[in-house]
Amino acid sequence: MMKLLTMLLSLTCVIDKHINAFGIPSPFQPQKMFTSLSAKYGPPSDDTDIQYPPPFVPTAEQQAKFASIFNQVMECEVREHLPSILTSNIDLLVELRGEAGVNLIHEQVAKVEATGNEEMIQRAHAAVEYIVYFLEAFVSEAKIIDDNNKQLLGKILRCMTAEDDNSSSLSKQEKLDALMKEEKDNFTAGFLKHLEGECTRIANAKKMDKETTKLLEVMRMIQTRILEELGQDLGEGAQVLGQLLGYESSDERMAVLDAGLNVRGKEFAKKLQAMTEEALEGFQNVPGGVDPGLVAIIKEVDDRIKTFIASA
Numbered sequence: 033m034m035k036l037l038t039m040l041l042s043l044t045c046v047i048d049k050h051i052n053a054f055g056i057p058s059p060f061q062p063q064k065m066f067t068s069l070s071a072k073y074g075p076p077s078d079d080t081d082i083q084y085p086p087p088f089v090p091t092a093e094q095q096a097k098f099a100s101i102f103n104q105v106m107e108c109e110v111r112e113h114l115p116s117i118l119t120s121n122i123d124l125l126v127e128l129r130g131e132a133g134v135n136l137i138h139e140q141v142a143k144v145e146a147t148g149n150e151e152m153i154q155r156a157h158a159a160v161e162y163i164v165y166f167l168e169a170f171v172s173e174a175k176i177i178d179d180n181n182k183q184l185l186g187k188i189l190r191c192m193t194a195e196d197d198n199s200s201s202l203s204k205q206e207k208l209d210a211l212m213k214e215e216k217d218n219f220t221a222g223f224l225k226h227l228e229g230e231c232t233r234i235a236n237a238k239k240m241d242k243e244t245t246k247l248l249e250v251m252r253m254i255q256t257r258i259l260e261e262l263g264q265d266l267g268e269g270a271q272v273l274g275q276l277l278g279y280e281s282s283d284e285r286m287a288v289l290d291a292g293l294n295v296r297g298k299e300f301a302k303k304l305q306a307m308t309e310e311a312l313e314g315f316q317n318v319p320g321g322v323d324p325g326l327v328a329i330i331k332e333v334d335d336r337i338k339t340f341i342a343s344a
Contacts, residue, residue, distance in 0.1 A: 088132045095136060097124055102140045106152070106159040118166050125167055137163075181226040184218055187211070188254055212261045219258050221278040227255055228281060259287040272304055273311070276333055277326070285329070289336055298344040301337050308334035 090098070101124070104117050118125060128136060137160055144156040191211050194204065234248045272292070279285040293301050311330050315322040 088127070088130060090128060090132050090136065094124060094128070097121070098128060098136050099140060101125070102137075102156075102159060102163070105163060106144070106155045114162060115166070118163065122170065125163070126170070177222055178226070180218075181223050184215060184223060185227060185230065185254070187215070189250065192250055192254065208257070212257060216261055219262055221280060221284070224255075224258065224284050225280060227251065227258070228284070231255065259284070260291050262288050262291065273307065273330070273333070277329060282332065285333070286336055289333060290340070293337065293340045298341060301341050301344065305334065305337040305341065308337060 101117065101121050105114060108114055108117065141156050141160060144152050147153075188208075188211065191208050192204070231248065231251045234244060234251065237244055276285050276289060279288065308330055312327070312334060315327055315330075
């Protein structure tokens with residue numbers, strides 16, 4: 033996810049050249065913005081197989097949050113701050129899809145128009161255009177990444193399930209090892225999240241037959257193998273913490289850390305633990321405090337390292 037947001041920030045910096053009063057001269061297409069990112073492996077299904085989700089109804093809390101986000105964008109005086117406002121609330125904004133999202137936008141614009149303040153009305157319209165354009169860019173980029181993740185997972189699955197080729201000098205395990213090293217740079221936090229999502233989807237299948245159970249076993253093996261591969265090349269010092277912060281899932285973060293500590297040993301663990309302690313102490317001296325989520329992650333890493341050192 034971090035890599036995706038970084039790319040989006042770069043994208044919006046380029047787009048910003050064409051913004052007038054932080055608005056973008058593009059048509060308001062909310063329905064296109066909230067397209068579904070879900071897809072299956074293999075050929076597309078017939079229309080008769082498509083199951084459309086029920087209409088989304090935002091809660092009172094979500095409505096209030098959206099109103100706050102809209103006002104922040106509308107009143108923002110520094111263009112460079114706009115992407116961070118939206119990226120920090122991206123989950124909510126993407127969830128407010130279809131008619132529900134359109135209605136919330138119309139409500140906010142109507143409130144501003146009722147004031148008769150022409151300047152604020154223009155800013156409200158500009159805010160709508162900016163939000164829509166930004167989310168269209170996000171959804172488009174997310175779709176590309178989702179497709180790439182599917183292709184990569186399919187490539188690994190084919191390697192693991194292919195029949196042994198007697199004419200080849202490489203065994204299936206050797207081919208898998210080679211593929212893992214070749215694709216290591218593509219084993220991003222986003223790919224691990226995609227893989228975990230597929231495992232969850234299969235595990236929650238209404239009918240678990242032998243083939244489905246076997247597929248889930250293979251997917252879990254892939255997950256473990258990737259975490260081991262990432263752990264072997266964890267890096268040094270601050271680089272390690274940066275890598276670990278890229279994982280949204282605590283289980284994935286701890287699995288990579290455990291694999292890395294087992295490979296690098298106790299001395300490396302002590303050096304890393306000194307850095308986490310220093311970071312936690314430094315957080316206490318930051319004016320205004322530090323993001324509680326960041327503090328929780330570093331504390332979790334610190335505790336895990338201490339446990340490893342104590343048992344090593």
